[in-house]
Every structure is written in structure tokens, then in C-alpha cells.
Amino acid sequence: MPPLLQPSSTILLPQLPPKTLVGIDLITFTSTTNFHGIRDLPHGWHFLYTGTTESLSLRCGAWFYVGDLRTAGNGRDDSTALVAAHSQNTTPEIYIWRWSSESEALDTLKHGSDADRQEAMRYKANLGATWQSGGLFRYRSRVSPSLLTAQPGSGQTVQKQDEDEDGETEESGRRDWQGLTDRISPSLLSRIVGSPELDVDGRPRWAVTTASTASRDADNIPGLDPSTEGPDGVSETGGEQERAFGFLPIDLKRTWREGAVGRERTEAAQDRSWALGDLINRCSAEAMEDGQTGETQLLGELQFTFLMVLTMMNYSCLQQWKRLLELILTSKQAITDREGFMSDVLRLLSLQLQRCDDVEGGIFEIDGDEGGDFFRKLLMKLRASIDEILGNDVQSAVKSELEKLDAWVKEEYDWELHREAIVRRGMVQLEDGEEVELEMDGHDEDEETGEYAPLVVDLGGSGMPDDGNLQDTEMGG
Template structure:
């Protein structure tokens, strides 16, 4: 056990009321009267959040990093964001007090002498907290055995301990894979400038009410309180917590000035829109000459991770919508399957890890967005399956195809989804209870077969229309000369 003079990374939560919902990373629990914090925090990103109840209450949380933050955001490549760090960092002890007015955790301030003295008192009392069992050991997952107090035989207990250790390591590995693209730069872009605690360590605050402007329901005179006005819970208006998401416009995925065939192809294959987004958020090397697109790809991957975690833990509606927009942009690309093979394969690898955590939310993550949530994702994966089968030549080694095969096998086993359209009966006869047979077809069949509202329209142009079109084309050419 570490000495109180050399404590392991831990977070102290003094004055936290009992039965408060507490979540850290992928696990949540209700606090007890003897709960004062969490010890043995592993290096890496962590997200701590609280709520007054498990369901119908505002959730408030914060991102923070344990260890050398300069190693963040790299994933499997060398795109880490370098930030300044003190040469001799203090022991990593985070102290967040419960604020009874806002019903949320607030850190002791870096520029307050009173808060510094209070922090010293809490740190001096670490030994007593440790001895009383008030500091709970960090765990990334909980097995049924961890929740049970029933005694068992020695071999069974040893076997269960080994299984718990394997489950714990698996949980930590999952969390690392779900957050390995996050960086201070990404969090600051999305959330805003971080707060500094009493030791000068940053934390990025988020609430379940935080939203992007495009996802907010603006009601004049209702959702725009006067400056400094507080809500009934004593909280400042959430306007300052507007998310700075990547701008994604799925209704316009072609370049400025594109017409005709180019515009049609860009609407069906969104590779240009993805490339343009990555280019705009890539770092520049030697001024504007060389563009490092790996940094732009890291921005997209990091936001894909952030939005998923916020939807999973905070039930944040805006983050869920942005996560879906990102997936629709990426999974409907065709040329990018070959041109950005490493990026596309990493997206599919990340998506599989995210799919495996859907059941962390009661009823499944997509259920909070309505019944069409699962259908939305299945349609995207089906389109991706078709694109990969058409773009990748048979017998060719493709990382994208390999990762998609893993996703395909998982959703088929878990949800009984069939992603190959040729294997799905699109139209057929259905026998009713009274013996009558009726013809049925899939709801999304019209788009694939170009029938119904998706059927091409044939318009006959008369001589006058032909002359008008010729005049308009001549006028356009004349304007281009000037």
C-alpha cells in the first residue's frame, strides 16, 4: 500500500452527499457516507461525473489527465499534442468539493489562498482516510462477484479473483482504446478553455445540458435569460458551454462551383467532404506549404471518441447527434476506402469498441434517440459493406475490409443484422392470420431500386425551352469572360 507521503494518483471528493450518482470512466455507482474519493488512478484520460439521482437529474462532469499529458492524442501514430507542463509536478491529488448551490463538483481555485490552505488540510488527512477505507480503489469494470458478499471456497475465490483481474484489464484496455485520440487541443476546441485546480492542473467541464447551437431548440424569451441570471438550481445559463463541434453539412458535400456529374457523385460519395474537413483542421508545416493531414484525421477521430463517451455517460443529446453525423459522413465514403485506408480502418476499429459498450446504457445507447437509432446504424454499415465489396478487388489485402468483417460478424451475432443486401429478402409475399397473402417490401427499398419518390423524372423540353437553355448557357459564358 502506498505511503500517505507518496500517495498514488487519487481524487478526493469531500462533502459529497450519500446516495449521489458517481461515475468515473465506464463505471457508475451510488456514493456512501464513508466514500471520500478514488485512489490508484491509472495514467491516461479520465472522466468523472455526478448526478443527484441516477436518471432524471442534470449530470455534471469533467475531463482530466493523469500522467504526462504530452503523450495524448497519438493513438497509433505520432500526432501527440505537446503542451506545457511544470518541470517538477506535485503529487497527483485532485480535490473537488461538492457545491450545494449548483449540486455539482467544483475544484479548489488555483489563485485562492484560502483554497490552497484548505487543500493542504485535506492532503494532511489522507492517512486517516486511507485507514478508514474512505478511499475506494479505482476499477474500470464491475463483475457480479465484486458486488457479492457471499463467502465461497478457496479454489472458487481464487478462480473468481483471476477472472476479475482479467475483466479489469479488459476494461482498462477498452477505455484506452475509446480515448486514445483525445488531446487538450481537441477538448479545448469542443468545450472551451479548461479550469485550473489548486495545483494548476486543467479540467474541462461538461454537463448533460451542454449543446451545440445547431442542436439547440431556441425559444425567444425562454432560453435566453439576461446576462448573469441564474436558474432555479443556482446554475449560470449553459450558453457559455456551447460545443465547438467540427462543421458537418451532410446536405452539401461537394466543392464550391461543382455542377452536374461532379455534384451528383459527391452527394453519393462523401470522400471530398471528408477530405476537405480533414484539410481545414490539419496543422501546417513550414507555413502554408506542407499540410500534415494526420493531425486533421486525429481531430475527427478524437471528436468521434468524445461525442460517444458524452452520449454514453451524460446522455447528452447534442453529442449523440454529432456522433451520428460523423459516422454518416465517414461510412458513406467510397474513394476514401483506398485513399485513407489507415484512417478508415481505425474508424471501424473504434466503432467496434463503441458497439461493445452500447449496453452500458439501460436498453442500449441508440434507444435514447428513438426506435430509428438501430436502423440508422444498420443502413450505414450496409452501405459501407457494399462500397467495400465494390471498391476492394477480390483477393486484395485491405485493412478496411478486415476491420469491417469484424464489425459485420459482431453485429450479426449480437443484433442478427445482415449487412450484405443480396442476402436480404427485399420483397415477398406475407401470409396473414386469416390466410390472406399480401405483397410486402422493405421501407428503404425505393432508394436502392430507384422507385417511388426516388424514381428518375423524365421531362420533355419544347423548342422554346431549348432556346431558353441555349440563351442561359451563352449568358453564363459571357459572364465568365468578365
């Protein structure tokens, strides 16, 4: 007698063509003829997407939540979150996303459609037979090495060792995914992506594609752009509508309050804490339907943008992720004034950097030549700010998290974050014994030399010179 099948939360994907790229959270695979869906979905956020090929193809996906949506986005307790999620005794949820040959993407059975409701009932009635035939893929958060390679022999000791390794890998993967999504909320997704679609059972999903973009990142070339923009910033392409991302507004070229002059503007340009605080206050002042704070909204947007780069290779999300990090990591006063928030950002960034290689070629390769160097310079500036403000004796959560991140990037990427530890000028002996002096380029901005050197404006003895021209001379020149 076959073992009794225990019902679990499942997503059915009828009519999905074989050899389609399928991604669920942090893993991807290619569908087969007998693949009909994914079972054993754990509670929490999930992102399911498809593509026609593994690399250069448009990817379409959507966010959905298994469990009580009211609990989403409020952070987590590492020690209890997984246990609490598994201990919930709720009715398993069945999601049905049907393949559309017209859009070459997964679509929901529509809420309010009698025909779609009848079709959903048929799929649910046949769920047991589909499971019994092996047509449902068991949810995995990460693939264990023991599943990728054949193990020699079939002894009980080897099998037990593989099971233990697989269990530890799966638990670690689920913790990582939870840490990458715990600040994402329905209100955040609705703000960024737009209003969700509802399936036949009234459950929401928020759709995203590789081509989704914010207005500021779009390349609108008059006469060459085939898309047309409709009302409310909606782009219409191929008969479908796609709303522009509603990212938080960040202007790194103007980080001071309106009306600021002189020293105040100079200090706000060097320390962006005022701009960060203003953005957080504006987010907090808005009526968030789930009661989130502005800091949580920033953390949630950091999580969303990173994961859309990792899974969809979305260019606009990459730019917003970098803008958010540059604003936060160059805010000196926030190191002490917003210690909890800054330490949460570094903890999240550490986890994100550990998953950067999940995307083909690494996430830094998507950003071209600037990628790794951009993040290294940001971390070096933060290191210098912490040393300046806290010194060697003062301990804080921000400093502790940066020490962990510092050790990891040094081992993984060979990055040195202490500026004084980098030799920028010295004598090098050539093969023929001749010694020449070399100087490392690319640090003019940090050292305020070269084109970044301070300038003095000579206004003459009594204000403006007679010819009305300003003479710029280099400081000390």
C-alpha cells in the first residue's frame, strides 16, 4: 500500500512547456515534461519566475506569500522564526499559475471568473494523482552537494551522512532566504510594483519582469522607443501594461535641506545623515497600512532591489540598490544616532554579498567595471567614518557588524578596508635592477588631490574684479 500523502502548500503550473527555466527563491532548474508544480512550500515570501533560456532572455516572475499575510515584513527572531513557521497548523494553500503562450509567462486564474474557478477545482481535485505520479517538485531552498554528485557505495553510514548534510544545507538556505526577505511587506510591494493581481481564491501576487524599470532609469529615446506611456506612469508594450517602479526618491547630488548655505551645505554633502533622516521621516509620516517605520521601508527596499537583481538581472533595481547603499553608508552621524538601523543594514549587506555569486558571472559583473570597486570604496569610507567617530576603544553594534563584514570581504575578495594599510606610492625594482617610483591611481577623490583638490576663488581687493572674471587657483599653489 503506498504511503499516505500529507497535504502541503503547493503551487501548480499546468501547461508549462518542457525545458523552461524555472526559479523559486534562490534555486533554478529546467522543467521536464512531467513537471507540474512545487509542493511543500514553507510559510513566508516566495518569488517564482520563468525564462525561455538560462541567460539572455526576458524573465517574468511574481511575489506571493504563504501563510498569514498580516505577519509579513515585521522582521524576525532567528531563534524562533523557523520553528514558529513550521508549527502553524493551517490549511495547505494551493496556488495555480497557468502558462500563457501569448506572453510566454505564468498567469493566474482570474478572481471572479466562473470558468477559471471551475478549472481550478479540476486541478485541485487531481492534485493527489499528480503528486503520486511524481509531477510535483519538492521545495528546496538550496541544493546540497550530495544531491549534485553521485555518492560511491550505498552503505547506511554514507546515506545517513548525506541526509544530515542535506538537512543542514536546507535549514541554512531557509534561514538565508528569511534573512533576505523579512522586511518585505504587502504595502512595500504595492508601493514599488503597483496593485497586486488576485487569483481565484483572492490571494495577491505582485508581478515583475526583467524589463520593469523606474522612470529615472528608463532610456526614453524619442521616435525609437516602441512603448507608449499611459496614465499614472504605466508603460504599454505589446498590448500589456507595466507600471513603473515606485522607488524611494534619492538625490545624491542634493543632500542638504532647502535654504541651506555655506558650511551647512558643505557638511551635508560630506555627511548625508540629514538626507537619510529626511527620507526616513517622510516614509514614517506616510500612512503605512501595516504600521511599518521608515527604517523598515528602507530595509525592505534594499531587500527587494537586491533580489530582483539576483533573480531577474533587473538593471533599474541594481541602480536603486546602489543609490540606497551610497546614501546610507556615507551618513556619518547616523552611525551613532541610528545605531540599530545601521547595524541592520550591515548585517543585511553581509548576507547579500555572500549570495552575489548566485547570479551567472556574479552580481559585480552585471555592473561592469565599476561593480566591486564601487562597494569597496563605500566600505572603506564607512570604515574611516567609524574609526573617526568611535575610535578604537568605543564598541557599538555598527562597529561589530562592520568587523564581521571586513573579515569576510578580506577573505573572499582580498579587499583591505583600512585606508592606511594600502601602499599607494613606493619604489619598485624592475627585472634589470633599475628602481622606479610608482604611484597608485584612483584615490584623488579620497585624498583631495588632482582634479579633486580644493580651489580658492580670488575676488580681488574689493569684491568682483573689473573684468568680472573669477580667477581659480589651487590651494597652496
